[in-house]
Amino acid sequence: MxxxxxxxxxxxxxERQVVALLRHAGAARVAYNWALARVKANLSQREAERSYGIEDLTPSFGWSMYSMRKAWNQAKDDVAPWWAQCSKEAYATGLEQLATGLRNWSDSRKGRRRGRPMGFPRFKSKNKAVxxxxxxxxxxxxxxxxxxxxxxxxxxxxxxxxxxxxxxxxxxxxxxxxxxxxxxxxxxxxxxxxxxxRPDVAPRRPDAVVGVDLGVKTLAVFSDGRPPAQNPKHYDHALRKLRRLSRTVSRRTGPDRRTGAQPSKRWLRANEQRNKVHHRIANLRRDGIHKLTTDLAREYGTIVVEDLNVAGMVRNRNLARAVSDAGFGEIRRQLAYKTVWNGGRLEVADRWFPSSKTCSHCQAVKPKLPLRVRTFSCENCGLAIDRDENAALNLASLVKRHVAGSGPETRNGRGADRKTGPGPAGGREASTSHRPSRPGQTRTFAPQWANP
Incomplete structure (x- = not known):
């Protein structure tokens, strides 16, 4: 494979190589800004000609990377007389980034790109650009x-x-x-x-199915009874230090965009110390997630997670910091490719599957279950279990019901019949149709109300 x-x-x-590296990064930014200026000038010129009723418009400036690179080669002697000091790949980097941004903006306007609307590319700042x-x-x-x-x-x-x-x-x-x-x-x-x-390998337990319920209080709870992965909360532990460093930064003379004032040396030193804490938090979080996902991918043949609406969760001011610190999206991203590398597969339950509100024993569904209630109590069968463990069991059994074939248990994952009714607001636009997956391929289960 x-x-x-x-x-x-x-x-x-x-030191000399640092100067050369900065020169190459600057060359990419110059090529990007030059091509973007040409694109905007061409669009403005054509728009003005249309307003005056001119039929023979100025030829459009190509948005592909190859068209922009051809125009750059013709103009680089005037635009950047120092172009020979850098590799041609530096200029190609900036032009390719602009071509990608323009294509994403165009596809977003035409409805060919999913997700939030993409804005038109903007010029890159010398101080802020990566x-x-x-x-x-x-x-x-x-x-x-x-x-x-x-x-x-x-x-x-x-x-x-x-x-x-x-x-x-x-x-x-x-x-x-x-x-x-x-x-x-x-x-x-x-x-x-x-x-x-990579050699074709198999997990240590290729037939095992594990449901993984991600949360803030406990990072991951598993359906097979293994000890849960505790949330280290790196950001919360460093918050006191960050507050102190942020106060120090605020007392220094920093940059002012309105007046163009440059930051003082003391502000730069204080800001660097604060940034080091942020980078350490990110490294600790990344290291912990890598260890967790690698262990899961090497152990289980099938891993089931939920399609969490992380973007919506971070809009809640009471949960935003804790959700961002947990790294739900990064966990799913790493599981997606690590399961392929290790010969397993990742199954993704639909976003509207009520894993926490469904009884893992009798499949009865509660109408509501607030976050403050940490124990799931079923009025139908009397089951009392931790809500996260209950959700993990439901995720694992969801795969088993789908894989089992036909029968009453496969009729509807919620334990209801076909008359469940329409789904929540947003309907099926936020879901993915149910298609059989190949080994090693991530699959998203269809909404339960859409099951035949």
Missing amino acids: IVTQAYRFALDPT KSCRFTTGAIRLDGRTHVVLPVLGRIKTHESTRKLARRIDNGTARITSATVRLDAGRWYVSFSVEVE
Whole structure:
């Protein structure tokens, strides 16, 4: 099985190499802003000609990356006389980013792109834009275990060993397709996009099905009785320190967008200390989620999670901070590809499946179950169980009912008949049709009221 995998390494560039890295990132920003200015000028010119009734309009400026790169090559001597100091990939990076942004905006307007509406691309600021550059051609390779080689930039020392990737390349099971350098948290990183040949493996329990209920009080509760994964709440634990550092930053002379005033050195130092705390929180959260998802993907053949409306949950001012700190979306994203790597599959229950309000013993559904009620008590059969454990059991049994075939237990996941009625507000637009999945493919269960 061949998959595309990323390998990210921290760099230790020299002062001269840092200047070269910043120059490449700036070149990408210049090419992006130049092409965006050309696009907006062309649109304005054509709109003005239409308002005057001119039929022979100015030819449109191509929005594809190849059209913009052709125009850039014709104008680069006047726009950027220093263009030869950087790799051609730097300018291609900015043009490709603009082409992607324009395509996303166009698809969003025409209804071909799901999700929230995309805005028209905006110019990139020198101080706020992410400093990055992507290389797809030229000398992109590892040099030993402690250096990487990139076009024009040359040989750069890495902060950590690259032996894991080097071992795969030496064995012929990996091939580097591109490299991206990026300034993140005050340190330069290089990310290699690699085509990796992974052996076909199977989970330790290929026939086991586990339901995973994600929550804020407890990060993950499992249906097979294994100890729940506690929520470390990294942000809450660092909140006192962040408040103190934020007060220090507020007492310094910071940047002022209205007057154009530059921040003081003391403000920059204080802001850097505050950012270090934020970066540490993000690293701790990422490390914990990776350990949890890797263990689940290697253990179980089928993992069932809910299609949580995370975007809607963070709009609740009482839950936004706790939900963001838990990282529900990242857990699902990692499970999606790690189950494929380990020979399992990820099943996603429909967003409207009442996993917490359904009795895991008799399938009776409660009309309401507030978040403050942490114990599920069934009036029908007398079951009393923790609400998160009950939800995990329902998620696992949902897969078993679908896989079981025909019969009364497969008629409706809610334990009701076909006369359940219409779904909640939003209806079926927020759902995905029920299609059989191939091994290793993520599947979303259809709304229960839509089952035949």
